[in-house]
Amino acid sequence: MKYAVAVKQVPDTSEVRVDENGSLVRAGVPSILDPYCEYALRKIEGIRKEGDEIVAFTMGPPQASEALRRCLCLGADRAYLISDPAFAGADVWATSRALAAFIQRYACDSDLIVFGARSSDGETGQVPFETAQLLSVQQFVYVADLSPEKDSFVCRQIYGDSERTCRVPRGSAVSFGGVDPCGTLMSISDRISGGKKTIETLGRVELGLGLYSVGLKGSKTRIVRTDSSVIRRKNRKAVINNPGRAAELILDEMGAGR
Amino acid sequence: MFTREKIGRSEEYLTDESKMTGHASNVLLPMTEQELREILRVYNSKGTPVTVAAMRTGVCGGSVPQGGDVLSLERMTGVIGIGKDERGYFLRAMPCTTLKDIDSILARRDFSGLADITEGACEALRNEPETYFYPVDPTEMGGSIGGNIATNASGPRTYRYGPTRDWVRRIRVVMADSAFADITRGECRAEGRRMGFAAGRNYYSFDLPGYDFNGSVKNAAGPRISENMDLIDLFIGSEGIFGVISEADIYLAPRHPLISVVLFFPDDASALSAAKDIRSDGILDPEFLEFMDGKSLDLIRSLKKRDPLSIRVPALPEPAGSALFFDIRKSDADASFGRLAEIAGKHGASLDVSWCGHEPADIERMRELRHSIPKTIFEYVASLKGEMPKIHKLGSDMAVPDAAADEMMSFYREKLDSAGLEYCMFGHIGNNHPHVEIILKSMEEFGKAKAIYEEFAAKSAELGGSPSAEHGIGKIKTQYMELLYGRKGVEELRKVKRILDPNGILCPGNMIGRSHEICRSCETGAGHLRSQGG
Incomplete structure (x- = not known):
C-alpha cells in the first residue's frame, strides 16, 4: 500500500500570545509539526506492513522542511516540500488546489490520501474536503481507526454521539479526528535514520499551476477586516444538590444570555 | 503605608513544599522597596519577627513562619531592565519574579517596556544571533529569583553552569533596621576574616566564621565563607537571616540548541x-x-x-x-x-x-517526565498529612566528591534495604547528587527513615561532601550546619547574625536555629555596629 500524508507546520499554539492590539505574537514562538497531522501519520505508521510506503508532503515556506524531517523520523519514507513565493497568502481553496496538483502529479498511485482533522493554527478543517472534491475521490472524516484489507480499508468514524463503520475504497481521502495528548517521542534510531533521508522541493512550475491558481491571487477568501473580541465573563457560584434544578438554572442562565 | 492582612485560617502562607506547617498572625505585602523598608523599620522597632516568603517552593521550610508575621514579596515582581558589562549581558529583576517569567521574556526577546541599565543593552540583546537565557535550572521554574539567591539554588544544569551564586552580579539588600546596601560582586571584600560594609547610615564590621565553605562539591549549606570573601557571598545562600533581597542582577548566557x-x-x-x-x-x-x-x-x-x-x-x-x-x-x-x-x-x-x-515541546515533555518523580512523592506525602500530621517528605540531598560516589551509593542501598524501607533514586548523577526518596507508609517508618537520613548526612560529610547539596538548610536541616562546621562555626555565624540583625527579627529558625536564644555573654565582642551620624 502507498499512503500520501498531508502535513502542516504550525506555531506551537501553547506558546502563542496576543498583544494589546489583538494580534498574534509569533516572534520567538517555535514551529512544530501540527499535532493533528502527527496523530494521522502515527496512525498510518501503526497499520503499515512490510513493503508499504508512506509519502509525507506539505505546502509552506522553506523552514517547513523541519516538519517534514520530523515526519521522516516518525516513519515516512519520502517527503516533498511544496514551496514557492507565489504560494504565499493562500486560503483553503488555493492550498487545496496546490495539494491536489501535487497528488495528481507525484502521488497519483496512492492507495489512501491522509489528513489530520484540521490545523491547530487555522482551525478551518476545510482542506481535506476541498482536496478530495478537486480530486473527485470519496472522503471519510472523523476517522478513529483504520485497517487495511485486501483491496480496500475499513474505518470507524466517530460523529460525537454516534459511530459508523464503513468500507473505504482505495484512492479515498481520510482525515483522522484526534490528537494524542501525550504526543510522540521519537527513538534515537529513528532520529538517526530520518536524518539521512532527503526532502524534495517542488515549486509552482513543477506542479503545473498558473500564477492565478495559487497563493493570494488564486484565493477566493478576501479578509476585509480583523477584529479581536474581548469576552467578559461574570462568574457566579451556586451550590445546588439537585441535578435537575441545576440543569434548569443553567438553561435559565443561557436563556437570559440570549 | 503597606498592606497587612490577617492570615486567619488561610494555611497557604504557613507552609511550603516541605509540607511543614508553621504559625503567624499576619501577612505583609509590600509592593515597593520603600514599603519593604517601612515594614522592617516598624517591625524592628517592635522586635516582632518576620519570615520572608516569595513563591514558597522551598523544600526545607525556609519560608514557614514560626511566629510573628509573614513578609510575602509576591507583589514585588517583574523584570526591570537589561544591561551589559565586561562579563556579558545581565538582567535586573524584582525579588519575586519567577524563573519562568524570566525565561519567557528572554525566549521571546520581548524587551518592550524594559529599561536599558547600560546604554543600548535591550536593543543589542534583541539583535544577538543567539537567544540568551538564565542557565541555572533548579527544576522548579515557578520559584522566585530572590528565593533562588537566598538559598543559592541549583539543579540539573549545575553540572555545567554551577549554582545560582555564580550568576549573581549584584543585589540590593534591605537590612533588619531598614537601611539598604547595594552590593556588586567584586566591590567589597573581607580583609582576611574581617568584613566591613556600609548600609545607609550604618557601618557593619565583624569577624567572619573561621571555617571554609566546601566549594568542591555541590553545596547549599549556608553562605560561601572563606578568607577575603566577597560581601555578596555572605547574603547569597544565607536564607534571609542577614537581610532581605529587594532587587537582583543576574547574568545571562547564550542558549545553544x-x-x-x-x-x-x-x-x-x-x-x-x-x-x-x-x-x-x-x-x-x-x-x-x-x-x-x-x-x-x-x-x-x-x-x-x-x-x-x-x-x-x-x-x-x-x-x-x-x-x-x-x-x-x-x-x-x-x-x-x-x-x-x-x-x-x-x-x-x-x-x-x-x-x-529536538523540538521545545519534546524537550519539555522529557523534563516533565523527570520532574514528575519528586512531584508525585510530594503529593503522596501531602496525602498522608491528614492521617499523620507530623509526617514530612524525607529525601536525601547529599553530594559527594567523584572518588566517593560509589561508596555513597552502596551505603544508601545497604541501609535502606536492611531497614526494609521502600525508596526510589533519581536526580543529578552528574554531580554525584542523586535524591533518595523514602516512600513512607507509617509514622513508625518515618522514625526509622529519619534515623537513617542522619546516617546519610554524617556519611556524606565524612566523605568530604555536603548533606545539603541544593535544597538549603531552612528549618528542617539546621542540625547539618553543626555537622559540617562544628558548634563553633554555627556560633560564629550566629554572632554575625546578631551584628546584622540585633533584634533577631529576620527569618528566625532558618539555617542557624534560634540565634538570639543563645546567651549573649557567649559573645567575645568581635563584632560591632557603628552608627554613622544622625
Whole structure:
C-alpha cells in the first residue's frame, strides 16, 4: 500500500500570545509539526506492513522542511516540500488546489490520501474536503481507526454521539479526528535514520499551476477586516444538590444570555 | 503605608513544599522597596519577627513562619531592565519574579517596556544571533529569583553552569533596621576574616566564621565563607537571616540548541556505569546528567496507569529498568549519536527504544517526565498529612566528591534495604547528587527513615561532601550546619547574625536555629555596629 500524508507546520499554539492590539505574537514562538497531522501519520505508521510506503508532503515556506524531517523520523519514507513565493497568502481553496496538483502529479498511485482533522493554527478543517472534491475521490472524516484489507480499508468514524463503520475504497481521502495528548517521542534510531533521508522541493512550475491558481491571487477568501473580541465573563457560584434544578438554572442562565 | 492582612485560617502562607506547617498572625505585602523598608523599620522597632516568603517552593521550610508575621514579596515582581558589562549581558529583576517569567521574556526577546541599565543593552540583546537565557535550572521554574539567591539554588544544569551564586552580579539588600546596601560582586571584600560594609547610615564590621565553605562539591549549606570573601557571598545562600533581597542582577548566557535524550537501560548498575562514561566523554559533553532508577520508572508507570494524561509522555518501554536523561548539542548531533551508540551498546541500552527530542515541546515533555518523580512523592506525602500530621517528605540531598560516589551509593542501598524501607533514586548523577526518596507508609517508618537520613548526612560529610547539596538548610536541616562546621562555626555565624540583625527579627529558625536564644555573654565582642551620624 502507498499512503500520501498531508502535513502542516504550525506555531506551537501553547506558546502563542496576543498583544494589546489583538494580534498574534509569533516572534520567538517555535514551529512544530501540527499535532493533528502527527496523530494521522502515527496512525498510518501503526497499520503499515512490510513493503508499504508512506509519502509525507506539505505546502509552506522553506523552514517547513523541519516538519517534514520530523515526519521522516516518525516513519515516512519520502517527503516533498511544496514551496514557492507565489504560494504565499493562500486560503483553503488555493492550498487545496496546490495539494491536489501535487497528488495528481507525484502521488497519483496512492492507495489512501491522509489528513489530520484540521490545523491547530487555522482551525478551518476545510482542506481535506476541498482536496478530495478537486480530486473527485470519496472522503471519510472523523476517522478513529483504520485497517487495511485486501483491496480496500475499513474505518470507524466517530460523529460525537454516534459511530459508523464503513468500507473505504482505495484512492479515498481520510482525515483522522484526534490528537494524542501525550504526543510522540521519537527513538534515537529513528532520529538517526530520518536524518539521512532527503526532502524534495517542488515549486509552482513543477506542479503545473498558473500564477492565478495559487497563493493570494488564486484565493477566493478576501479578509476585509480583523477584529479581536474581548469576552467578559461574570462568574457566579451556586451550590445546588439537585441535578435537575441545576440543569434548569443553567438553561435559565443561557436563556437570559440570549 | 503597606498592606497587612490577617492570615486567619488561610494555611497557604504557613507552609511550603516541605509540607511543614508553621504559625503567624499576619501577612505583609509590600509592593515597593520603600514599603519593604517601612515594614522592617516598624517591625524592628517592635522586635516582632518576620519570615520572608516569595513563591514558597522551598523544600526545607525556609519560608514557614514560626511566629510573628509573614513578609510575602509576591507583589514585588517583574523584570526591570537589561544591561551589559565586561562579563556579558545581565538582567535586573524584582525579588519575586519567577524563573519562568524570566525565561519567557528572554525566549521571546520581548524587551518592550524594559529599561536599558547600560546604554543600548535591550536593543543589542534583541539583535544577538543567539537567544540568551538564565542557565541555572533548579527544576522548579515557578520559584522566585530572590528565593533562588537566598538559598543559592541549583539543579540539573549545575553540572555545567554551577549554582545560582555564580550568576549573581549584584543585589540590593534591605537590612533588619531598614537601611539598604547595594552590593556588586567584586566591590567589597573581607580583609582576611574581617568584613566591613556600609548600609545607609550604618557601618557593619565583624569577624567572619573561621571555617571554609566546601566549594568542591555541590553545596547549599549556608553562605560561601572563606578568607577575603566577597560581601555578596555572605547574603547569597544565607536564607534571609542577614537581610532581605529587594532587587537582583543576574547574568545571562547564550542558549545553544540542544537535543534531549532519555537513554533506557536494563538495570540501575548499567545506567550508573554508563553515566561514568558519559561524564568523562569529550564528545557528548552534556549540560546536565540525570538518573532515574528502576523504582522511579515503576512509579511513573503506576502513575500513568491510574491517569494516562498525568504525564504527557508516551508509555515507557517495558524492558526499561533504569534511565539516564541528558542533552547534547544540536550542532554536534552526528558525532554525539555515534558516540551514544557505542556507549549504549557497551551497557546494554538500545537506541531503538530510547528517546530523543529536538523540538521545545519534546524537550519539555522529557523534563516533565523527570520532574514528575519528586512531584508525585510530594503529593503522596501531602496525602498522608491528614492521617499523620507530623509526617514530612524525607529525601536525601547529599553530594559527594567523584572518588566517593560509589561508596555513597552502596551505603544508601545497604541501609535502606536492611531497614526494609521502600525508596526510589533519581536526580543529578552528574554531580554525584542523586535524591533518595523514602516512600513512607507509617509514622513508625518515618522514625526509622529519619534515623537513617542522619546516617546519610554524617556519611556524606565524612566523605568530604555536603548533606545539603541544593535544597538549603531552612528549618528542617539546621542540625547539618553543626555537622559540617562544628558548634563553633554555627556560633560564629550566629554572632554575625546578631551584628546584622540585633533584634533577631529576620527569618528566625532558618539555617542557624534560634540565634538570639543563645546567651549573649557567649559573645567575645568581635563584632560591632557603628552608627554613622544622625
